[in-house]
Amino acid sequence: MNISKAANAADLPVKTVRYYADIDLVPAPSRSDAGYRSYDEASIRKLVFVRRARLFGFSIDECRELLGLYQDQDRTSAEVKRIATKRLTEIKEKQLELQSLHDELQHLVGTCRGDHRPDCPIIDFLG
Amino acid sequence: MNISKAANAADLPVKTVRYYADIDLVPAPSRSDAGYRSYDEASIRKLVFVRRARLFGFSIDECRELLGLYQDQDRTSAEVKRIATKRLTEIKEKQLELQSLHDELQHLVGTCRGDHRPDCPIIDFLG
DNA sequence: ATTAGTCTCTCCAGTAACTGGAAGGTCAAG
DNA sequence: CTTGACCTTCCAGTTACTGGAGAGACTAAT
Known part of the structure; x- marks a missing residue:
């Protein structure tokens, strides 16, 4: 999935998705031969997660942290609740x-x- | 009055006073032979005015506008009230x-x- | 096969309002 | 005369993007 499709699916501007990849918050899982970022369903879920967390006013660093917890099956709810x-x-x-x-x-x-x-x-x- | 005295009198960091001079919000009225910024009572009143307006959440541009109205004897209260x-x-x-x-x-x-x-x-x- | 239009890429700059720091000049006291 | 506190300018970084330039890639139609 190219970046504009992914951005559309996550309801984010293309620029923002590229930015999130640049700062390694939600990197594109792969690149095409031409160097195009390619996104899958899992990364789109992450983009949506970040968009929602941002709407709640969580900073990028907090999103990074929450995203880590989101993907971590073994994290405790206490860790999330703290943030x-x-x-x-x-x-x-x-x-x-x-x-x-x-x-x-x-x-x-x-x-x-x-x-x-x-x-x-x-x-x-x-x- | 050198910048640190002025900053102290206005309860602002020196850096901020210098910044306000740089962006021509509250310029230093004069300079010493050595190039030191020199402030008088009037400019300190302006610095205090800006500090208070900033505390109220007015943007720098709004402060600029309010400061203009503050110094303008002929302005109407309607102009201020609008902002x-x-x-x-x-x-x-x-x-x-x-x-x-x-x-x-x-x-x-x-x-x-x-x-x-x-x-x-x-x-x-x-x- | 070419062309037009729509992607996509990277890199640079700008936003708001400062803040921190480096390198260097100035001034008053001891 | 030197020490320390002050002052100067300039550059970089902060937050979270956003806009744009210049260039390459892909698709559909001619």
């Missing part, structure tokens, strides 16, 4: 941060008349 | 995204026993 829990903690932290950001900015936007006059509590707050 | 409202919308979108991410991952982590056994709903879901 997912770490990510969950990051998400919670980011949520708190965004919430206070939201509240403050909401307040500022609420108190700014937003008219033709120059006085502006937003600028006053920042300056 | 802040845009940022607020982005924050809300990101919050929604994070919330669904959180819920899904929370669920997966909750259903994974995280023990020595290999079966893992997190991997199953991603694969």
Whole structure:
């Protein structure tokens, strides 16, 4: 399977698939005589796995780690849970941060008349 | 005032202040004979302004715009409010995204026993 | 057999906003 | 006069791609 078919099957841009091969995250299992990357079903499953993990916000390095666990029949669920829990903690932290950001900015936007006059509590707050 | 004093006063790393000068966001108002950047009170206020705006998640380009409005006595509060409202919308979108991410991952982590056994709903879901 | 169009390849550069480090000039204190 | 802290510029690296150039490969139609 050439790269565009594989990319299509995994719902990823061709460029991204090539990139994942370059960084050895999901290498093409073989090459044609002309040097074309050739993908099989197993590698497409890996590409899909990575796409989903990326959607969850796992970094490339975490994807690499998860992919290793994905392919390892002997890994424990504890290993996987550790990575997912770490990510969950990051998400919670980011949520708190965004919430206070939201509240403050909401307040500022609420108190700014937003008219033709120059006085502006937003600028006053920042300056 | 040399760069390290200015950076200290604005609570920014020296590297960052130099960077802001390089990209012409907050240039040093003058240079010493030896070529040292020299900062005055006005530029420190601008550095502080940028630091606060960055904390709010405004991009460098937005900071550039806000800084222009900050220094413009004739600008209307509507111009400022527009940028802040845009940022607020982005924050809300990101919050929604994070919330669904959180819920899904929370669920997966909750259903994974995280023990020595290999079966893992997190991997199953991603694969 | 040639040609047009659609692949594919590699390599280079750019994105955002810094950060780290090397090599070298400057300044104040002892 | 030397030591140490400061300053300068320039280059490289970070994350995860994305865009594009230039060149080779493959397919279908003429």
